Amino acid sequence: MRKKQELPRPYAAATKDMRFEGTFEVLIPVPDRVRPHRVPLQFATQEKAESWLHSPEGKEMIEEIMEREQG
DSSP: OOOOOOOOOEEEEEEGGGGGOEEEEHHHHTOOOOOEEOOOOOBSSSSHHHHTTTTTHHHHHHHHHHHHHHH
């Protein structure tokens, strides 16, 4: 039997936008979308981005984005 394909978890990565060089952003993989959805926030360090990702505010925003993209 094949495993059911799961979406990767949201993650923090270095910002690729040169205007925000040296910052980090949170990316959320969304079903039926080629690129992950970018959370409109910038973080000074990867640790701050990851801590926001696991905070109640971060979890709530991720849920909102997933619902908006699926519905």
